Amino acid sequence: MIRGTITVETEICKGCELCIGACPQESIQLSDRINTIGYRYALLAKDNCTGCVNCALVCPEGAITVYRQKKSSAKAAPVAAAAK
Amino acid sequence: MIVHDDEPRLMKGNEAMAEAAIRAGLQAYFGYPITPQSEVLEYLTVEAPKRNFVVLQAESELAAINMVFGAAGAGARVMTSSSSPGISLMQEGLSYMASAQLPALVVNVNRGGPGLGTIQPSQSDYFQATKGGGHGDYHLLVLAPSSVQEMADFVFDGFRLADEYRTPVMILADGALGQMMEKVALPKAGSLPFTPKPWATTGKLEGHDRNIITSLFIQPEKMEQVNLQLQEKYKRAQKEVRFEAFHVEDAEILLVAFGLAARISQKALEMARERGIKVGLLRPITLYPFPSKVISNLVENVASVLVVEMNAGQMVEDVRLAVNGRRPVSFKGRMGGMIPSPDEVVHEIELIAEQHRVVQV
Numbered sequence: 001m002i003r004g005t006i007t008v009e010t011e012i013c014k015g016c017e018l019c020i021g022a023c024p025q026e027s028i029q030l031s032d033r034i035n036t037i038g039y040r041y042a043l044l045a046k047d048n049c050t051g052c053v054n055c056a057l058v059c060p061e062g063a064i065t066v067y068r069q070k071k072s073s074a075k076a077a078p079v080a081a082a083a084k
Numbered sequence: 085m086i087v088h089d090d091e092p093r094l095m096k097g098n099e100a101m102a103e104a105a106i107r108a109g110l111q112a113y114f115g116y117p118i119t120p121q122s123e124v125l126e127y128l129t130v131e132a133p134k135r136n137f138v139v140l141q142a143e144s145e146l147a148a149i150n151m152v153f154g155a156a157g158a159g160a161r162v163m164t165s166s167s168s169p170g171i172s173l174m175q176e177g178l179s180y181m182a183s184a185q186l187p188a189l190v191v192n193v194n195r196g197g198p199g200l201g202t203i204q205p206s207q208s209d210y211f212q213a214t215k216g217g218g219h220g221d222y223h224l225l226v227l228a229p230s231s232v233q234e235m236a237d238f239v240f241d242g243f244r245l246a247d248e249y250r251t252p253v254m255i256l257a258d259g260a261l262g263q264m265m266e267k268v269a270l271p272k273a274g275s276l277p278f279t280p281k282p283w284a285t286t287g288k289l290e291g292h293d294r295n296i297i298t299s300l301f302i303q304p305e306k307m308e309q310v311n312l313q314l315q316e317k318y319k320r321a322q323k324e325v326r327f328e329a330f331h332v333e334d335a336e337i338l339l340v341a342f343g344l345a346a347r348i349s350q351k352a353l354e355m356a357r358e359r360g361i362k363v364g365l366l367r368p369i370t371l372y373p374f375p376s377k378v379i380s381n382l383v384e385n386v387a388s389v390l391v392v393e394m395n396a397g398q399m400v401e402d403v404r405l406a407v408n409g410r411r412p413v414s415f416k417g418r419m420g421g422m423i424p425s426p427d428e429v430v431h432e433i434e435l436i437a438e439q440h441r442v443v444q445v
Contacts, residue, residue: 014120014263038119038203060265 003069004051006044012063013041019055019064028055086240086276088269097235098123098262100270101165101191101255104236106131107273108243111160112138114151119203120259121167121193145170149177149190156186157297159284161243165191167259168209169200171217178252179218183299183310185317187246189239190224191255193262196421204421205259207343210398213256214372221311223318224254226371227326228342232266234369240271245324247279249317256371258394260344260423318373326369327378331357335364337436338382340403341392342368344423349392352429359430361437371399379406387440389413392429394422 006028013035019042020028027046035041042055042064051068095103102124105113113132115125125141132139138155142148148164155162166174171192181188192213196206213226225245227238235257242253285295301307328346330353332338337356341349346367356363366382368375383389389411391400400415407413416432418424 016263037122 002051004049005067005069006049006055007065007067008042008044009061009063009065010035010041010043011037012061013039014061015039015041016060017042018058018060022054022058024052024054025050086237087272089272090269092267092269094265095232095268095270096123096263096265097229097232097257098193099127100232100236100268101239101257101262102127102131104239104271105163105189106135106137107271108240108276109161109273109278110137110163112140112151112155112162113164114140114142114148114155114162115164115166116142116145116148116170118145118167118170120195120205120262121165121170121191123262124165124191124193145173146177149174149181152188152190153177153181153184153186156181156188157184157285159281159286161247161278163189163191163239163243165193167193167195167203168197168206171209171212175212175218178224179216179220179222180299181252182216182218182222182224182314183220183301184297185250185313186252186297187243187250188252189242189246189255190252191257194256194258196259196419202421203259205261205344205423206394206419206421207256207258207345208395208398208419209256210371210393210395213254214374214402222314223372224252225249225321225324225373226254226256228256228369228371229261230343230346230367232261232264232268235261236268236270240276243276245321247281249321250283251317256343258344259421322373324370325373325375325378327375328367328369329378329382330365330367331362332364332366332382334362335385336362336387336440337364337433338386338389339363339365339392339429339433340368340379340389340399341365342371342399343394345392345394348424348426349429351426352392352433355426355430356433359434361433363433368399374402374406376402376406379403380408383407383411386411388436390429390432390436391415392424392432393417394424395419 029045030040056064196202229235246253339349397415
């Protein structure tokens with residue numbers, strides 16, 4: 001099973017919500033806070049991201065980075081991360 | 085005639101507008117940042133040193149429009165852009181420029197109001213844009229784009245109209261069009277000629293009269309003459325009316341919408357036609373001069389008219405004037421930065437279609 005997560009460059013995000021529509025897991029929503037240009041930005045609200053990359057592909061601003069991690073065993077994950 | 089690049093680019097509406105302005109021969113830009121329009125100033129600031137034109141971030145919108153006033157008086161191809169609250173601050177300068185008959189391009193990337201409002205898209209500045217906005221009997225010529233392509237093209241059209249009619253021209257866009265990224269084939273540089281401006285204050289030559297740029301005409305007889313000139317100009321500008329019509333030939337319900345609302349209405353039109361309701365769409369491209377005659381002619385063949393806007397109902401008044409009581413005119417709008425969905429518009433269309441059927445029975 002693959003576990004994913006995303007980071008959003010909140011200062012670039014204009015809150016267009018395309019990623020929210022593209023996410024099959026419904027794990028993205030808009031923040032309650034606003035960035036310096038005044039937009040509510042996208043953020044990962046649920047812990048069920050599969051790393052499918054849909055959000056990053058539709059983002060017109062290129063503001064989303066997706067990270068994937070193989071979840072073979074609970075022990076292996078942090079080791080792999082540390083080796084990097 | 086505008087010639088376009090062969091290769092399209094993916095650009096934000098605001099950036100496309102800024103790039104088009106440079107290609108249209110922009111000589112000076114004065115502005116002040118405001119979301120959702122700031123990218124125009126940002127883009128031009130980066131390009132200015134490389135491409136030889138003036139960009140200045142003024143201390144306020146009020147200062148910016150008066151710098152535009154000065155540059156236009158000196159005959160420069162000049163532009164400013166802002167969003168709703170900033171455009172309100174510019175109204176005094178716009179009235180002065182209309183009176184002094186100076187060409188300039190003003191872009192309003194409309195956001196939700198009133199007041200400082202929100203930064204989300206709106207069309208609530210329709211009245212302000214088309215009815216004059218500032219004091220005195222004047223109008224701006226107003227163009228309403230509905231795509232990033234038109235944001236770029238209308239910069240060329242705007243400068244052309246401004247020079248031809250010696251008047252400030254406004255592009256009335258909205259926050260979504262400004263921020264939206266779309267494919268755009270940019271107009272080629274050099275395809276907009278510079279016309280001579282013998283009235284400009286560029287230095288008095290020996291044996292020539294002194295050119296004076298002013299909006300102060302103390303004698304009422306003279307002021308009336310200026311007003312008559314302006315009115316004659318607006319009458320002449322009626323030939324610039326532009327619009328786009330979709331499926332109006334067999335339409336029973338006519339949608340009228342401009343800008344972003346027209347794109348939403350176009351989607352709603354397709355959905356309604358799939359459900360067997362004959363809907364047509366008229367999109368005014370010039371909001372002033374308004375395509376009243378076109379609407380007046382079209383309305384003879386339809387049962388009902390629905391106006392869709394992102395405001396509390398502004399253009400609907402001009403549509404009602406054109407329809408002149410011959411057909412029912414209803415209105416669907418969202419306010420304060422909210423965008424109507426195609427489903428909402430289709431629902432409204434279905435209600436009208438239902439009523440119409442009842443009346444026929």
